[in-house]
Every structure is written in C-alpha cells, then in structure tokens.
Amino acid sequence: FTKRKLDDEALEELEELLIAADLGPRAAAKVIASFRRTRFGKEVTDEEIKSTLAEEITKILAPVAQPLVIDPAHAPHVVLMVGVNGTGKTTTIGKLSQFYRDQGLRPMLVAGDTFRAAAVEQLQIWGDRTGAPVVSGKQDGDAAGLAYGALERAKREGIDVLLVDTAGRLHNKTALMDELAKIIRVIRKLDPTAPHATVLTLDATTGQNAINQVQVFRDLVKVDGLIVTKLDGSARGGIVVALAEEFGMPVHAVGVGEKVGDLRPFVAAEFAAGLVGANDPAA
Amino acid sequence: MFESLSNRLSSVFDRLRGRGALSETDVLEAMREVRLALLEADVALPVVKDFVTKVRERAVGVEVLRSVSPGQQVIKIVNDVLIEQLGGEGAVPLNINVPAPVPVLMVGLQGSGKTTTAGKIALMLRTKERKRVLLASLDTQRPAAQLQLAQLAERAEVSSLPIVQGQTPVQIAVRAMDAGRREGFDIVILDTAGRLSIDEELMDEVKAIRAATNPAETLLVVDAMTGQDAVNTARAFNEAVGVTGIVMTRMDGDARGGAALSMRAITGAPIKLTGSGEKLDAMEAFHPERVAGRILGM
Numbered sequence: 050f051t052k053r054k055l056d057d058e059a060l061e062e063l064e065e066l067l068i069a070a071d072l073g074p075r076a077a078a079k080v081i082a083s084f085r086r087t088r089f090g091k092e093v094t095d096e097e098i099k100s101t102l103a104e105e106i107t108k109i110l111a112p113v114a115q116p117l118v119i120d121p122a123h124a125p126h127v128v129l130m131v132g133v134n135g136t137g138k139t140t141t142i143g144k145l146s147q148f149y150r151d152q153g154l155r156p157m158l159v160a161g162d163t164f165r166a167a168a169v170e171q172l173q174i175w176g177d178r179t180g181a182p183v184v185s186g187k188q189d190g191d192a193a194g195l196a197y198g199a200l201e202r203a204k205r206e207g208i209d210v211l212l213v214d215t216a217g218r219l220h221n222k223t224a225l226m227d228e229l230a231k232i233i234r235v236i237r238k239l240d241p242t243a244p245h246a247t248v249l250t251l252d253a254t255t256g257q258n259a260i261n262q263v264q265v266f267r268d269l270v271k272v273d274g275l276i277v278t279k280l281d282g283s284a285r286g287g288i289v290v291a292l293a294e295e296f297g298m299p300v301h302a303v304g305v306g307e308k309v310g311d312l313r314p315f316v317a318a319e320f321a322a323g324l325v326g327a328n329d330p331a332a
Numbered sequence: 333m334f335e336s337l338s339n340r341l342s343s344v345f346d347r348l349r350g351r352g353a354l355s356e357t358d359v360l361e362a363m364r365e366v367r368l369a370l371l372e373a374d375v376a377l378p379v380v381k382d383f384v385t386k387v388r389e390r391a392v393g394v395e396v397l398r399s400v401s402p403g404q405q406v407i408k409i410v411n412d413v414l415i416e417q418l419g420g421e422g423a424v425p426l427n428i429n430v431p432a433p434v435p436v437l438m439v440g441l442q443g444s445g446k447t448t449t450a451g452k453i454a455l456m457l458r459t460k461e462r463k464r465v466l467l468a469s470l471d472t473q474r475p476a477a478q479l480q481l482a483q484l485a486e487r488a489e490v491s492s493l494p495i496v497q498g499q500t501p502v503q504i505a506v507r508a509m510d511a512g513r514r515e516g517f518d519i520v521i522l523d524t525a526g527r528l529s530i531d532e533e534l535m536d537e538v539k540a541i542r543a544a545t546n547p548a549e550t551l552l553v554v555d556a557m558t559g560q561d562a563v564n565t566a567r568a569f570n571e572a573v574g575v576t577g578i579v580m581t582r583m584d585g586d587a588r589g590g591a592a593l594s595m596r597a598i599t600g601a602p603i604k605l606t607g608s609g610e611k612l613d614a615m616e617a618f619h620p621e622r623v624a625g626r627i628l629g630m
C-alpha cells in the first residue's frame with residue numbers, strides 16, 4: 050500500500066466523497082473538520098483513510114441506530130407508516146409483516162391508502178404473501194375511520210402488531226398532513242397510547258430535501274424513526290448523517306430490495322462503511 | 333435553511349463596490365458561494381464543477397457597472413448559464429410525429445412516478461391532441477402494477493392492454509404494438525417496472541424491450557427530490573436505452589430540483605415535462621427559466 054500525507058488536498062477529496070454520498074455540504078464539512086483535528090498531516094494509506102473516516106461517521110450514527118421494538122402487551126402494537134410518495138411504505142409494511150410472523154407474532158395490515166390506484170390490491174398481495182389479514186375499505190374512503198375499525202377488530206382478534214399503511218404525501222401539503230394527524234386523533238379514541246411507533250420511510254436516493262421532509266413530518270405527527278429504503282441501489286443515503294446531526298432521528302432498519310426478506314437492521318458501522326466506499330473493491 | 337445566493341454574493345462583493353472590472357480573485361471567492369448553493373440544491377458534484385468553470389470564464393473581466401452591484405451582475409451570469417444548461421428558454425414538446433402507432437417507453441428507478449406519468453401523458457394526448465392512446469403495463473414485478481395502470485387508463489378514459497398472466501415484459505411489449513397496429517391506436521405508452529441502475533439483468537431486459545419496439549420517445553422519469561445519485565441514474569439509463577426526454581416528477585414538493593441540471597448535463601436529453609401532483613391533470617411543460625429560479629432559490 051502506498052501511504053500519502055493527509056494534507057489539504059486529500060481532505061478536500063474526502064469532503065467531496067462525502068458530498069457525492071449525499072451528506073450535504075454542511076454535514077460533510079463538519080465531519081471533515083473533526084477528522085482534520087485528529088489526523089491532519091499523518092501518513093496513511095487509502096484504506097486507512099476510509100476506515101478511519103467510517104469510524105468518524107459511525108460515532109455520529111451509533112446513537113441513532115435503534116431497532117423498532119414491538120411490545121405485544123399493547124395488544125396490538127400500532128405502527129403507522131408515513132412518508133412521501135413512492136418512498137416504499139407499502140413494500141416496507143410487507144417486509145415487516147414477514148419479519149414479525151417469523152418471530153411468531155400475529156400482524157394485521159390496514160390499507161389506509163384509499164387514494165392511489167390499486168394501492169389496496171398492492172397491500173392485499175403483501176398480506177397474502179405473508180399470511181397476514183388485510184383490512185380495507187372503499188376507494189377514496191376515510192382512512193381514519195378505516196384505521197379505527199381495524200384497531201377494534203385487531204383487539205378482538207388478539208393481533209400483536211397492527212401495520213397501518215397510508216397514502217404517500219408531500220410534507221408541504223397542509224391538507225394531506227392534517228389528514229394524517231386525524232388518523233392519529235381517531236385511533237387514540239380507542240387506545241390513547243397509539244400509535245406506538247410512527248415510522249417514516251426515506252428513499253436513499255433523496256438529497257437535501259430529506260431534511261425538510263423529516264422536519265415537517267416530525268413536527269406534525271411525531272415521527273419515532275426512519276426506515277431507509279432502496280439502499281440496494283447506487284445511492285448511499287448519506288443524508289441520514291445530516292439527519293442524525295440535525296435531529297438525532299433514529300433509524301430502525303434499511304430496505305435492500307423488493308422481496309419480502311429484503312429488510313435489514315440498521316448497523317451504524319456497516320452503513321458508514323458503505324457511505325465512504327470502504328467495502329468497494331477498487332476505490 | 334438555505335441562505336439565498338443573492339445574500340451570499342452581496343456579502344462577498346460588498347467591499348468591492350464601485351471598482352473597475354471583476355478580477356480573478358473576486359470571482360473565485362464568489363464561485364465558492366455558487367458551488368455551495370448548487371450543492372444545497374442537489375446538483376451533482378461533477379456537474380457543479382463544470383458549471384462553476386463556465387460561470388467563472390464568463391464573469392472574469394466583466395466591467396462592474398455603477399448602477400448594478402457586482403453581486404447582482406454575477407447572479408445574472410449564473411442565472412443565464414443555468415437557463416442555457418437547462419436547455420435554453422421555452423419548452424420542448426414530445427416527439428410523436430412518426431407513423432402510428434407511436435411507441436413511447438417509460439423508464440426509471442423504483443417509485444419515481446412512471447406509471448402515474450404514463451396516465452398523465454395519455455390524458456394529455458387524448459384531450460389536447462385528440463390521439464387514440466393505448467396504455468400497456470410491462471411491469472410484472474411490483475404487486476398490482478398492471479392493475480394500477482389499468483385503473484389509471486379508466487380515469488384518463490383511454491384503453492389499456494388486457495392483462496395476460498405469465499407473459500414476459502418483452503412479450504407484453506410485442507403484444508401491445510400488435511394491438512396498436514391492429515386496432516388503429518395513434519400512441520402506445522409502454523410502462524415498465526422500476527429498476528436500479530446497477531441491476532444488470534433488469535437493464536438488459538429494458539434494452540430488449542427497446543430493441544423490440546423502437547420507441548419514438550424513451551422517457552426517463554426522475555423524482556425532483558433526487559440527490560447526488562442523479563448522475564448514476566442518468567448515465568446508466570442513457571447508456572442502456574438512449575434517453576430522448578426527461579420527466580421531473582413531484583415538482584409540487586419543496587425540493588430545489590437540482591437533479592434537473594444533473595440529468596440534462598449527463599444525458600444531453602431535454603427535460604420535457606414536469607409532474608406537479610398525483611392527479612392525472614397535474615403535468616406541465618418544462619420551463620427552464622422557472623426551474624433555474626427555483627434551483628437558485630430566487
């Protein structure tokens with residue numbers, strides 16, 4: 050291995066690597082600044098640079114790596130899946146359904162997207178695949194009422210986890226965000242502690258707008274954590290670092306494909322290594 | 333969140349108000365701010381670098397006018413170059429002036445908005461151009477994808493290709509073009525499954541679809557919130573299928589939409605349409621001037 054000096058030029062290259070991974074210019078500058086304090090002027094190999102940079106990022110991410118823990122005593126534990134259009138809510142519900150089934154729990158799915166074409170049929174297929182009942186209503190029906198009815202039924206039938214799908218919505222659309230708040234208000238009439246987890250799906254290809262997304266969803270519906278989807282692609286999801294810095298937003302899991310088993314726990318060190326390309330063969 | 337580029341540049345230039353021409357050093361400092369503004373708007377890094385070089389070349393040596401602040405002069409140059417790079421003023425229409433049935437192929441990453449956009453284009457062509465449109469879903473991957481397109485066809489009041497289980501995407505594409513010829517359709521819109529740019533098997537599949545149908549338009553559908561990965565997506569799809577036009581969806585959000593510049597720079601293909609909502613009438617022609625202002629936060 051050839052060693053090189055960690056000088057200004059080398060640090061600038063690293064900063065660009067982080068920007069290209071979607072950390073954003075601010076978070077990238079911050080990471081590099083603290084890296085500079087401890088390593089500037091040292092002779093290091095490329096390999097060492099990447100692994101120590103990954104360590105630096107792991108420090109930021111470790112506190113937000115928090116699995117989605119289900120408490121069956123809630124009977125059921127209500128998980129509300131929210132997020133911007135097309136980010137992977139419905140697919141992630143399918144994956145979670147399988148995950149809980151594998152743990153011997155009984156999930157039930159709620160087709161709370163009454164708006165998009167064939168959204169109900171899409172969720173129904175995930176229910177069939179994972180052997181979970183699916184509660185659905187009329188096209189364009191009231192999602193809050195549907196969720197209320199589903200919670201009633203889940204309580205009756207001894208369901209452990211109620212996974213509530215919702216329509217995709219952009220955070221800057223007030224009426225749609227109010228509708229989400231209404232779902233929460235209405236299910237709280239049955240269980241004041243519900244939803245027990247509100248999970249936001251974040252597409253790994255998203256750039257700086259993720260900061261607005263998280264901020265608004267968090268303020269309006271109190272997001273408990275993220276599931277980062279589509280990490281099997283070339284996008285590295287670096288915005289998660291900025292979100293950890295800015296909001297300390299927990300990350301529960303990552304999506305790595307379209308199949309039922311393609312959900313992984315969020316592991317800070319692994320994610321950080323992926324970000325800087327520490328695992329890439331010839332980088 | 334974002335400090336506007338004009339504020340930033342005026343602080344850089346405040347102290348040189350009223351001097352002769354913009355020097356290399358003045359401009360260099362200003363370009364740092366331009367770079368930052370573009371990165372915050374999600375323009376991809378290699379595209380930012382090229383862009384900054386172009387602006388710098390044009391800005392150095394420019395006479396500082398007494399009436400206008402140097403900051404405003406640089407912003408004008410940035411804005412002009414940005415509009416140029418986004419395709420110049422005005423909008424580029426779909427290329428559908430070839431013998432019927434005209435194949436239009438929709439491609440892109442998972443969830444970018446292909447199926448919805450297929451429905452929107454169908455509605456637009458039916459109502460504004462009086463075309464007979466056939467919608468065909470080649471998506472055998474995503475649960476209920478074919479049904480989704482069939483429902484959108486109903487809403488747009490156009491025909492959709494009957495769903496036949498067990499056919500491959502290429503077989504469906506061939507069947508769609510046959511139906512288009514036989515039943516006298518003007519346009520056949522081929523909606524494909526979402527695919528990752530690094531998924532070789534699925535990229536080969538979309539190549540085969542293209543080879544079998546020879547589309548007049550191959551539209552890459554891209555989310556306006558896309559970050560730095562825009563470069564990979566643009567390059568991979570363009571190399572595989574030769575993108576002829578780009579559609580930017582979710583412009584109704586508050587993303588700055590820098591991916592538009594990245595997409596255009598990497599593929600060279602014009603951005604033709606923008607999506608601004610989930611309803612089928614929420615689609616507009618792309619206007620570079622407006623998007624330039626949005627990227628710069630002005």
Ligand SMILES: Nc1nc2c(ncn2[C@@H]2O[C@H](COP(=O)(O)OP(=O)(O)OP(=O)(O)O)[C@@H](O)[C@H]2O)c(=O)[nH]1
Pocket residue numbers: 132133134135136137138139140141162165168215216217218250278279280281282303304305306307311442443474526528
């Ligand atoms: N490659 C990959 N694709 C994914 C992943 N998660 C979801 N997808 C795909 O992304 C697309 C959108 O997923 P959906 O689950 O329908 O997203 P959604 O958020 O429910 O979408 P709306 O309900 O329309 O807002 C589908 O094609 C999914 O198969 C992932 O982790 N990796």
Ligand SMILES: Nc1nc2c(ncn2[C@@H]2O[C@H](COP(=O)(O)OP(=O)(O)OP(=O)(O)O)[C@@H](O)[C@H]2O)c(=O)[nH]1
Pocket residue numbers: 134135165217219440441442443444445446447448449471474477524525526527553581582583584585606607608609610614
């Ligand atoms: N707000 C908004 N939502 C949009 C727009 N275009 C599409 N959508 C929504 O984005 C989500 C995904 O759209 P689809 O058309 O299913 O995307 P797709 O690319 O076909 O997805 P896959 O087939 O799974 O790859 C849906 O909820 C659409 O309603 C748009 O311009 N604005």
Ligand SMILES: [K+]
Pocket residue numbers: 279280281282283284285323
């Ligand atoms: K990745």
Ligand SMILES: [Mg+2]
Pocket residue numbers: 138139140162168214215216217
């Ligand atoms: Mg959905």
Ligand SMILES: [Mg+2]
Pocket residue numbers: 446447448471477523524525526
């Ligand atoms: Mg689709």
